[in-house]
Amino acid sequence: MDNVNIALAKGRLARKTIELLHEIGFQFNGWNEDSRKLIFQETKQNVKIILVKASDVPTYVERGAADIGIVGKDTLLERKADVYEILDLGFGKCKFAVAGLDDLVFDHKLTVATKYPHVAKNFFYKKGIDVDIIYLHGSVELAPLMGLSDCIVDIVETGQTLKENGLKVIEHIADVSARLIVNKASFKTKSERIHPLVQRMKNMLAVKEDGKRA
Ligand SMILES: Nc1ncnc2c1ncn2[C@@H]1O[C@H](COP(=O)(O)OP(=O)(O)OP(=O)(O)O)[C@@H](O)[C@H]1O
Numbered sequence: 001m002d003n004v005n006i007a008l009a010k011g012r013l014a015r016k017t018i019e020l021l022h023e024i025g026f027q028f029n030g031w032n033e034d035s036r037k038l039i040f041q042e043t044k045q046n047v048k049i050i051l052v053k054a055s056d057v058p059t060y061v062e063r064g065a066a067d068i069g070i071v072g073k074d075t076l077l078e079r080k081a082d083v084y085e086i087l088d089l090g091f092g093k094c095k096f097a098v099a100g101l102d103d104l105v106f107d108h109k110l111t112v113a114t115k116y117p118h119v120a121k122n123f124f125y126k127k128g129i130d131v132d133i134i135y136l137h138g139s140v141e142l143a144p145l146m147g148l149s150d151c152i153v154d155i156v157e158t159g160q161t162l163k164e165n166g167l168k169v170i171e172h173i174a175d176v177s178a179r180l181i182v183n184k185a186s187f188k189t190k191s192e193r194i195h196p197l198v199q200r201m202k203n204m205l206a207v208k209e210d211g212k213r214a
């Protein structure tokens, strides 16, 4: 039987992803949240999970080192990998937004600080606004406070980080949630393994949706 490798984003999405995999019948040898191991074997089936930095998940899947990946839509919008995006998993929900101290003033070229340069550039480009992108690795909210940029493009979940730093959402860009992606070749060559797995996930998500509505 073909083996199936699943790349999971470490960090915020990991716990919910493992939970979903448990719910569809997978158990991983030795898995616990504090472990430093990066590969876990499923107890009965020929399935492995590998724990990858979120932004690297599309790379593993695009190149076939993993057949399946679970990663945020934010990463997919930024990375534009050549993979199939199969399912919206409905967790890891947040939004991409433009935020700043105040409404934008267009009397000079806008500077935009972000961890997502492609998303930011694309958003303003489509509006016909030329921007200067400043790439940061984190704590992006600091940039407008310290005069480094006019605004930021970042993820907003609860809005707490913006609020505690005196910033506000200026414009909504896109909704984000965790997605299931599949390598294009694996989707065909390992279809007997991958299609049932996807179907089980779909069924489980439908059951959960029904549970919420009831
Ligand atoms: N409040 C949030 N902030 C950031 N990401 C969130 C949030 N809520 C959900 N997410 C989702 O979780 C994913 C993983 O976020 P996480 O912070 O673990 O990794 P990361 O953005 O690569 O961070 P780091 O660079 O610090 O490792 C994001 O890509 C996004 O899809």
Ligand SMILES: O=P(O)(O)OC[C@H]1O[C@H](OP(=O)(O)OP(=O)(O)O)[C@H](O)[C@@H]1O
Pocket: 137, 138, 139, 140, 141, 154, 155, 156, 157, 158, 159, 160, 161, 162
């Ligand atoms: O709306 P909230 O619920 O406050 O969440 C949004 C914050 O969470 C993320 O940062 P993260 O914690 O990943 O840290 P970072 O600044 O190092 O990217 C994101 O970049 C925002 O700063």
